Ligand SMILES: Nc1ncnc2c1ncn2[C@@H]1O[C@H](COP(=O)(O)OP(=O)(O)OP(=O)(O)O)[C@@H](O)[C@H]1O
């Protein structure tokens with residue numbers, strides 16, 4: 001179906017190739033898993049296979065790529081290729097451009113010659129599959145991160161193309177939603193679709209995969225069967241190495257830094273937060289879990305003044321957020337957004353980190369030292385002059401973290417900080433957070449990654465429908481321990497991490 005022969009590729013502005021001498025044949029009906037560390041070239045390979053490098057991005061391309069035995073260059077652009085290949089990008093948000101979820105899905109179906117009845121059938125089918133029927137009339141930009149991913153996936157599935165490429169398409173989905181995607185893909189594979197899943201974490205899909213391609217620095221390092229990959233990854237650096245830590249349910253001796261009382265947040269008639277109470281104490285490392293749309297992002301946006309209470313009270317370091325300007329709150333609270341692209345807008349990596357520092361009055365050599373230190377901590381040393389949009393998704397994620405830690409706020413909040421990072425990189429990120437915790441920072445992180453919860457969180461909070469439904473600090477540890485036990489069992493089986 002797709003054949004790459006000695007394919008090398010260098011982006012227009014880059015000096016080094018992002019793909020080197022790739023030889024790979026993807027057969028019809030195959031489910032290929034592509035993995036590797038951040039910046040290994042996974043997204044670039046996905047873009048190549050979709051014809052986007054050749055027809056949209058340009059740059060220096062050497063070697064050959066054929067699709068259905070035709071040179072990819074001979075296709076009449078992406079317009080013709082998109083009749084055969086559907087792709088979900090690693091940044092779902094950039095893919096969603098219409099005013100409602102329904103239009104987003106219908107837009108791809110129009111001009112394809114389907115009858116009105118067929119269009120309606122497909123619309124209903126993918127809405128049900130992706131469980132987004134209730135979001136039909138919503139504007140995509142108002143959805144939660146996971147909801148956006150579901151819509152991007154639904155819009156692509158609706159096209160029913162013979163090839164499907166998913167680039168980190170489930171990274172922000174909750175456990176249940178990932179299971180659902182697994183069963184959809186299993187069915188599509190049975191229907192002989194060709195599927196390419198590009199992900200830093202492929203464990204969830206090993207069971208239905210045919211082969212695993214491991215990329216490293218733009219080259220194919222290995223091609224393995226899923227069973228061999230699972231066996232080897234137990235010992236390799238793609239698996240988390242952190243030691244299990246003791247689980248502590250209470251940190252009562254510390255001072256409160258966040259105090260939330262009766263917080264309600266409304267979007268129109270909808271209560272995204274519902275009369276929520278929460279207290280976080282100095283030096284805690286807290287994980288916030290919860291299904292997609294449960295209100296996690298809405299909650300953390302209250303902590304640096306991005307949202308103000310509709311009703312109730314939020315106090316951070318004794319400051320009432322309703323009465324305190326944002327530029328005062330950001331001195332105490334640093335928030336790493338769920339989508340790093342929403343906080344990156346400068347021309348170079350170092351200017352990006354300098355921006356926040358300058359805003360709080362840190363300039364000159366002091367700023368220079370803070371930039372160098374934070375970039376080193378997130379492993380981006382050497383990338384100072386790079387245009388942030390030219391970084392891979394995982395690198396952009398780490399840059400967003402550097403921007404916040406450079407300012408050394410007392411309270412560090414990370415909204416899904418390990419999206420786009422593999423197990424080793426996630427572990428490294430968490431080691432960094434623990435180091436900052438030891439230095440006295442309070443860390444709050446929203447996550448769907450149960451492995452990092454198991455390895456690193458002292459206190460775990462679970463949200464559902466805008467409320468906190470479990471909090472290990474109140475002794476309500478049972479279901480977390482159940483979840484964690486489940487993770488341990490899966491790890492022992494070499495299976496999926498929730
Ligand atoms: N600007 C908005 N307008 C209307 N509804 C919104 C808006 N922002 C969020 N919501 C809704 O509020 C609910 C909570 O969203 P939030 O982003 O807090 O969820 P989340 O728990 O972080 O989800 P995810 O795990 O998918 O990131 C969702 O149903 C979402 O669609």
Ligand SMILES: Nc1ncnc2c1ncn2[C@@H]1O[C@H](COP(=O)(O)OP(=O)(O)OP(=O)(O)O)[C@@H](O)[C@H]1O
Nearest residue numbers: 011018038039040041042043044390391392393394
């Ligand atoms: N538009 C671009 N211009 C220049 N360089 C780029 C561009 N996009 C990506 N790169 C570089 O190409 C390399 C591979 O990036 P790619 O996005 O393919 O990696 P990845 O394996 O998907 O990483 P991640 O898991 O972090 O998303 C990186 O070094 C990145 O900085």
